[in-house]
Amino acid sequence: MQEPATTSDAVVAVEGVSKVYRPTPMAMRMMVRTTIHSDVTALDGISLRVEAGQTVALVGPNGAGKTTLFRILTGLTTPTTGEAKVLGLDVDTQSLAVRRMVGFMQAEDRALFMRMSCLENLVFHARLQHIPRRDLRSRCMEALEDVGLASQAQSSVFALSAGMRARLQLARAIVHRPRLLILDEPTGAVDPVGAHELLLLVQRLVREHNLATLISSHRLEEIESLGSNVVLLDRGRIRYHGDLSTLRDQWRRPAVEMELDSIEAAKAACTLLGTHGVEVHRSGTEVECRLPAGWSSGQLFAILNSVADRLVHIREANVPLRDILAEMYAGPPPAVKERA
Numbered sequence: 001m002q003e004p005a006t007t008s009d010a011v012v013a014v015e016g017v018s019k020v021y022r023p024t025p026m027a028m029r030m031m032v033r034t035t036i037h038s039d040v041t042a043l044d045g046i047s048l049r050v051e052a053g054q055t056v057a058l059v060g061p062n063g064a065g066k067t068t069l070f071r072i073l074t075g076l077t078t079p080t081t082g083e084a085k086v087l088g089l090d091v092d093t094q095s096l097a098v099r100r101m102v103g104f105m106q107a108e109d110r111a112l113f114m115r116m117s118c119l120e121n122l123v124f125h126a127r128l129q130h131i132p133r134r135d136l137r138s139r140c141m142e143a144l145e146d147v148g149l150a151s152q153a154q155s156s157v158f159a160l161s162a163g164m165r166a167r168l169q170l171a172r173a174i175v176h177r178p179r180l181l182i183l184d185e186p187t188g189a190v191d192p193v194g195a196h197e198l199l200l201l202v203q204r205l206v207r208e209h210n211l212a213t214l215i216s217s218h219r220l221e222e223i224e225s226l227g228s229n230v231v232l233l234d235r236g237r238i239r240y241h242g243d244l245s246t247l248r249d250q251w252r253r254p255a256v257e258m259e260l261d262s263i264e265a266a267k268a269a270c271t272l273l274g275t276h277g278v279e280v281h282r283s284g285t286e287v288e289c290r291l292p293a294g295w296s297s298g299q300l301f302a303i304l305n306s307v308a309d310r311l312v313h314i315r316e317a318n319v320p321l322r323d324i325l326a327e328m329y330a331g332p333p334p335a336v337k338e339r340a
């Protein structure tokens with residue numbers, strides 16, 4: 001096996017990668033579950049680097065290209081154009097070596113053997129990863145301990161909760177000591193408490209093993225709680241790469257929450273704001289509004305002058321991440337080859 005490049009290199013280096021799925025050949029259309037009739041561009045010239053110890057969260061609506069990028073980085077499919085490397089190894093020409101460097105936890109993973117124990121499941125997977133026979137048991141027990149399942153080693157997968165199964169899948173992803181961890185919607189099947197625990201576990205493993213990590217999730221509050229760098233994918237292109245607070249600043253349309261001393265005063269405030277084109281939502285005496293781009297709080301106070309003495313409190317509010325994303329995705333697609 002070829003040695004990976006030195007640790008000073010990025011763990012993930014993706015440069016100008018595009019992926020176009022070609023139409024299903026006529027002869028195969030009867031044999032496959034889903035057929036496509038024209039080219040589908042899943043990724044369109046994306047570039048991305050991830051360093052050891054860094055977590056990057058991939059966010060994007062259905063079909064944005066997240067899973068395709070993950071499949072490329074795990075050697076399961078090849079880029080149509082561009083270059084993708086993991087620890088300096090080319091995912092196309094050195095895919096076997098790449099797979100040994102990558103731990104992949106897939107969305108809707110049905111690859112656990114339900115009647116087998118946790119330990120047996122891990123041993124089976126570890127053998128596929130060519131872990132030496134003499135180390136199999138100790139390495140699998142170590143991975144189970146890492147995810148807090150050592151006491152369940154002999155339990156069959158049937159007996160595990162959804163949260164425990166997710167942790168077992170995580171153990172399977174790390175048993176061969178990868179350098180890159182890829183988690184495709186890891187919390188999809190888990191309840192919110194289990195999801196929170198799983199993410200805390202991932203954060204600990206990333207820290208302890210200095211892993212480069214790519215994670216996708218549709219639960220935006222999870223992405224926020226990770227505090228990681230985010231990549232926003234939109235129709236196969238990178239629309240934004242950076243931290244969330246910078247994203248909020250860039251897409252700043254100030255939101256303001258206020259409370260008035262009566263429902264009548266709240267309704268009057270809504271009418272005043274509405275006539276100036278401000279988007280308002282009222283619930284009882286509480287009013288929430290989103291100012292048009294470029295507005296200052298001074299303009300808001302000038303409009304509210306006649307109800308100013310009825311205000312109980314007023315403060316700037318955090319715009320929910322989902323609102324920012326909804327606005328971004330509603331716009332035109334990002335320019336080709338936009339770089340992080």
Ligand SMILES: Nc1ncnc2c1ncn2[C@@H]1O[C@H](COP(=O)(O)OP(=O)(O)OP(=O)(O)O)[C@@H](O)[C@H]1O
Binds near residue numbers: 040065066
């Ligand atoms: N094997 C395939 N053959 C043809 N088209 C595909 C294939 N896999 C994905 N696609 C298409 O490529 C595009 C990107 O899909 P991908 O699964 O990468 O997106 P995603 O962001 O992971 O979406 P989701 O959040 O729904 O999982 C979609 O239009 C999808 O239909």
